Amino acid sequence: MLTVWGRPNSINVQIVMWTAAELGLEVDRKDVGGPFGGLDTPEYLAMNPNGRIPTLQDGDLTIWESNACARYLAAKYGAGSLWPEDPADRAKADMWMDWKKTSLAGPMTTVFWGLVRTPEAERDMAAIGAAAQTSQALYAMLDKWLAGKDFVLGDSLTIGDIPAGAMAYRFMELVKDRPSMPNLEAWYGRLTSRQAYRDHVMLPIT
Structure with a gap:
């Protein structure tokens, strides 16, 4: 299962969650950022030194920046659909x-x-x-x-x-x-x- 860190009202988190949903992927989303805080903890900064949302984990892989996360999901799970082959x-x-x-x-x-x-x-x-x-x-x-x-x-x-x-x-x-x-x-x-x-x-x- 994928894990996404970020609050649902963040447009950058929405980009990743929408992409995952279009691909039919199951996601465990964890509330951080905004009123939830948690972006400056050592644990979070170890995953995302930029200290912002979203952060995506897929197995041992950790990615941050919303467009990078969306591109990764589309390339891995949506080749020929969300991810254009040409x-x-x-x-x-x-x-x-x-x-x-x-x-x-x-x-x-x-x-x-x-x-x-x-x-x-x-x-x-x-x-x-x-x-x-x-x-x-x-x-x-x-x-x-x-x-x-x-x-x-x-x-x-x-x-x-x-x-x-x-x-x-x-x-x-x-x-x-x-x-x-x-x-x-x-x-x-x-x-x-x-x-x-x-x-x-x-x-x-x-």
Whole structure:
């Protein structure tokens, strides 16, 4: 059985848990981080010297960083399904996975912290609004890419959909005043129809 350390409301943990669920893998998830603490203990730091979540254990193997964990699971357990066999397709999947972390995560984190973790009286609405606009522009890129496709690589869900798809739930719930993005909205609808997505991503945003 796999073990994942991390709280369920962490988007980075959700990426790993959603991936595992799509692959039908049994996971023992342990609450650490946030209100649970435990990230600075010698035992945890021995597994993950970065002191963050998630951490994945599969037998004697320990991995941290959400995209690395998701890639490992897909490569080992989902070859030909979540893990594309063609190197060009894998590169495209990697492109959108890394895009979420390097481009999308920054402005969406500002939106999330501003609207969810900050008391209303203390919110910097100008900064939140600017970050929401940036997030919209970024998701418009994905909307354009998805034209004529059901998923990022075509007809079926792959690892390329997972990180941006996990963030899409927060985008749709928190950024309400946004232009129509029909391809993105159709893609998001396909994600929300998946039980694994509902179980591990569509959770209270806290």
